Amino acid sequence: xxxTQTMSKPAVTDERVGRRNxxxxxxxxxxxxxxxxxxxxxxxxxxxxxxxxxxxxxxxxLYGSSTIGIMAVGVSLLMIGGEFDLxxxxxxxSSALTASMFSWYFSMNVWIGVLLALVVSLSIGFINGWxxxxxxxxxxIVTLATFLMLTGLNLGLTRMIGGGVSxxxxxxxxxxxxAQAIFSSSVNIGGVDVKNTVFIWIALVAIASWVLLRxxxxxxxxxxxxxxxxxxxxxxxxxxxxxxxxMAVGFCGWILGMxxxxxxxxxxxxxxxxxxxxxxxxxxxxxxxxxxxxxSAVGGAIGAFIFGMANKGIVYAQWNPDWFKFFxxxxxxxxxxVNLIVKRRADxxxx
Amino acid sequence: xxxxxxDQRELLRDEKDPLTHTPVHLLSxxxxxxxxxxxxxxxxxxxxxxxxxxxxxxxxNGAGKSxxxxxxxxxxxxxxxxxxIMGEERKFDSPRDALDAGIATVYQDLAVVPLMPxxxxxxxxxxLTTGFGPFKRMDVQAMKDITKxxxxxxxxxxRDVEQPIGQLSGGERQCVAIARAVYFGAKVLILDxxxxxxxxxxxxxxxxxxxxxRDRGLGVIFITHNPHHAFPVxxxxxxxxxxxxIGYYDKKDIxxxxxxxxxxxxxxxxxxxxxxxxxxxxxxxxKQVQAEVAGVTDSTADTxxxxx
Numbered sequence: 001x002x003x004t005q006t007m008s009k010p011a012v013t014d015e016r017v018g019r020r021n022x023x024x025x026x027x028x029x030x031x032x033x034x035x036x037x038x039x040x041x042x043x044x045x046x047x048x049x050x051x052x053x054x055x056x057x058x059x060x061x062l063y064g065s066s067t068i069g070i071m072a073v074g075v076s077l078l079m080i081g082g083e084f085d086l087x088x089x090x091x092x093x094s095s096a097l098t099a100s101m102f103s104w105y106f107s108m109n110v111w112i113g114v115l116l117a118l119v120v121s122l123s124i125g126f127i128n129g130w131x132x133x134x135x136x137x138x139x140x141i142v143t144l145a146t147f148l149m150l151t152g153l154n155l156g157l158t159r160m161i162g163g164g165v166s167x168x169x170x171x172x173x174x175x176x177x178x179a180q181a182i183f184s185s186s187v188n189i190g191g192v193d194v195k196n197t198v199f200i201w202i203a204l205v206a207i208a209s210w211v212l213l214r215x216x217x218x219x220x221x222x223x224x225x226x227x228x229x230x231x232x233x234x235x236x237x238x239x240x241x242x243x244x245x246x247m248a249v250g251f252c253g254w255i256l257g258m259x260x261x262x263x264x265x266x267x268x269x270x271x272x273x274x275x276x277x278x279x280x281x282x283x284x285x286x287x288x289x290x291x292x293x294x295x296s297a298v299g300g301a302i303g304a305f306i307f308g309m310a311n312k313g314i315v316y317a318q319w320n321p322d323w324f325k326f327f328x329x330x331x332x333x334x335x336x337x338v339n340l341i342v343k344r345r346a347d348x349x350x351x
Numbered sequence: 352x353x354x355x356x357x358d359q360r361e362l363l364r365d366e367k368d369p370l371t372h373t374p375v376h377l378l379s380x381x382x383x384x385x386x387x388x389x390x391x392x393x394x395x396x397x398x399x400x401x402x403x404x405x406x407x408x409x410x411x412n413g414a415g416k417s418x419x420x421x422x423x424x425x426x427x428x429x430x431x432x433x434x435x436i437m438g439e440e441r442k443f444d445s446p447r448d449a450l451d452a453g454i455a456t457v458y459q460d461l462a463v464v465p466l467m468p469x470x471x472x473x474x475x476x477x478x479l480t481t482g483f484g485p486f487k488r489m490d491v492q493a494m495k496d497i498t499k500x501x502x503x504x505x506x507x508x509x510r511d512v513e514q515p516i517g518q519l520s521g522g523e524r525q526c527v528a529i530a531r532a533v534y535f536g537a538k539v540l541i542l543d544x545x546x547x548x549x550x551x552x553x554x555x556x557x558x559x560x561x562x563x564x565r566d567r568g569l570g571v572i573f574i575t576h577n578p579h580h581a582f583p584v585x586x587x588x589x590x591x592x593x594x595x596x597i598g599y600y601d602k603k604d605i606x607x608x609x610x611x612x613x614x615x616x617x618x619x620x621x622x623x624x625x626x627x628x629x630x631x632x633x634x635x636x637x638k639q640v641q642a643e644v645a646g647v648t649d650s651t652a653d654t655x656x657x658x659x
Contacts, residue, residue, distance in 0.1 A: 033635070214488045216478035219467075223475050226464035232457060234449040235476035293466045 030287035031194040031299030033338035035185070037331060038306050043307030045313035052316045055192040062194065065308025066201035069301050070225060071275075072174065072254035072282035073204045074245075076300030081245045081281045082140040082225035082292025085128060088253055089275030094150050095121045095257030097158055100167040110175035116252050124150070125250025149174040151273060171265035183255070197259055203300070204252065207296035214241035221245065226293025271340035281328065282307055285335040296338075306331060371562045375438040377570040378402050378423070378454070378539050384431030385418050392418040393594045396430070398587075400539055405561060407573045407581035410591035410615055416604040419591070420541050423572070424456040425449030450476075456541040457533030463524060465517030467510065470498040472516045474533050492550045497534070505560060522553030529560050533567060540564050541572045546580050546651055558584050582607045590614060 045052045054059070078085055096119045103113030118239055124146065124253060132143050155165070162168050186193040212218035220241045223231035232238045263266055286303030288295030310327045316322075357604065378400040385393040400406050410416050416573040421427040422434070425443030436442055436452050443449045449456075457655065463472045470491075479490040479497075498512045507526045516524060525545050532540050546554040561584050565571050575581050581588060590598040590613055599614055 062409060210488075214491065216489055219475060219478055219489065221470055222467050222471065223464050226466045226497075230458075230464050231475065233424075233446050233456065234447075235450050289466075293464060 033201035034302040049317040070306030072300040076283040089272040093272035096261040121250040121254035129246035277310035382432040413589040415594040453538035455537030526544035
């Protein structure tokens with residue numbers, strides 16, 4: 001019986017490979033734990049709150065997710081590349097402050113400030129990466145230093161130039177409206193206003209996934225995170241890849257910084273502290289290994305979505321928002337345990 | 352029982368490449384040395400590597416084997432002496448440089464990323480791409496097919512090129528690394544202790560791949576501390592000790608016993624036996640070691656007489 005069965009199967013399949021059905025294949029993906037978590041959380045909030053599933057409320061959830069998710073794209077890639085960045089939260093504000101203060105102080109078109117902010121954001125990323133590669137210190141120390149310095153610079157320079165704790169309003173300056181249309185506007189879909197950051201977020205996730213899975217740079221990112229020495233030995237430009245990753249994080253920070261600026265027209269210089277953890281949490285919940293070499297951009301996006309759902313869902317369910325942090329901590333713990341199991345399975349050699 | 356050393360200066364002057372019959376070696380080192388700060392890791396090492404020949408570098412831990420291959424592989428630069436590739440003087444700035452010159456290294460830790468699939472590891476650093484400009488992407492299907500085919504050609508029957516390479520056994524990973532070097536047109540293949548962590552059977556498999564690489568015309572440098580693995584596959588043997596060359600032999604001029612004796616160092620073994628005796632070691636064991644020492648010192652004496 002078994003003979004005829006094996007005979008009928010052509011030789012392309014190996015008898016030692018148990019047939020992997022699509023479900024098993026799906027279970028091997030890094031973001032699967034987060035996906036299950038997201039579905040459970042969605043059903044949960046849909047059950048306890050009537051408003052949660054209404055289009056308007058859902059658009060708000062998506063918006064909240066996108067403000068975390070845009071950064072989580074860069075942070076996820078960086079984490080797969082084996083590093084993490086504690087300066088992201090305040091770097092977002094640094095970028096927004098640069099654009100507003102520069103335009104305001106020199107009375108220039110807002111777009112010049114926006115472009116300068118891009119240069120500043122990419123430079124912060126470059127400097128982080130460059131110091132890291134030069135000194136070989138852990139990224140925890142280097143970016144913690146950058147985090148502190150940027151926090152101080154944000155407060156100090158804003159007071160020195162503008163004389164207050166927030167940047168002056170730039171809403172009546174040249175180019176403000178066109179910049180606002182790009183960075184902070186809404187698109188009406190079937191009577192529901194969806195913030196355009198949601199689309200920017202989705203586009204970034206798509207680009208990052210493509211880079212990660214289909215380009216050689218993506219191959220290098222996995223390699224420098226998985227084993228930097230091995231990667232160097234086979235000719236991967238480890239330094240350039242890691243510095244590039246920090247700059248990609250800088251780019252995401254610029255987009256979010258511009259959104260923060262044009263959503264209101266002024267920026268509080270003390271903001272952003274603590275947000276870096278939200279981005280890292282989103283990436284970790286999404287299945288990126290803290291030690292590098294494993295994860296996905298989609299995972300980071302699902303992590304951000306979980307964050308958005310929990311954040312807004314608690315409000316819609318009319319609970320005390322105090323509970324939010326508890327949920328977040330619990331999700332983080334569960335996600336890391338799932339990751340650990342995945343890593344053990346992947347590492348286990350048959351001797 | 353006379354082991355004739357290869358005269359190192361003669362070697363570089365006269366010997367012709369056995370395949371091309373040109374007086375140029377595929378790779379040659381002349382009085383190469385390297386120090387790290389005030390630590391001298393390697394001094395005055397001379398050797399030649401030719402197409403279709405296996406050069407074994409033997410030595411105990413700390414003999415300078417690793418430093419030697421790191422210089423050839425481009426991880427470190429030598430401070431003294433000259434490194435020639437096809438008669439041209441070179442000094443490598445990075446592993447990429449060495450790879451471009453046709454020198455591929457299979458490291459002890461294999462330089463594979465355990466969490467990545469086999470096919471991604473196979474092409475790591477030398478990915479195949481299609482498309483232009485911003486749409487340039489990896490040719491995933493071609494890479495998977497080539498990986499499967501190349502490994503099959505080496506006689507490695509793989510289950511699934513998508514599985515993480517960390518799930519393969521040590522011998523299999525070794526073979527993937529060798530197949531990768533062969534595929535990417537290596538002229539010189541350096542193997543850093545490929546059999547050190549393997550069992551008897553797996554070692555045999557790897558040794559067979561070394562011969563296969565040799566038969567494809569590669570110049571192989573086989574680093575090991577096991578003369579029993581080196582002797583059957585090697586054509587030339589370079590013995591290192593404390594950063595110096597203590598002998599360089601053609602296979603026809605040396606026997607396995609002599610090679611082992613040279614490596615072990617008879618005097619040190621005698622000392623060990625003496626120490627064991629003083630510690631009140633088991634009578635039988637001490638006798639056994641003493642017998643071994645007797646054999647080893649005999650042959651070492653012969654060798655030193657012959658070479659001196």
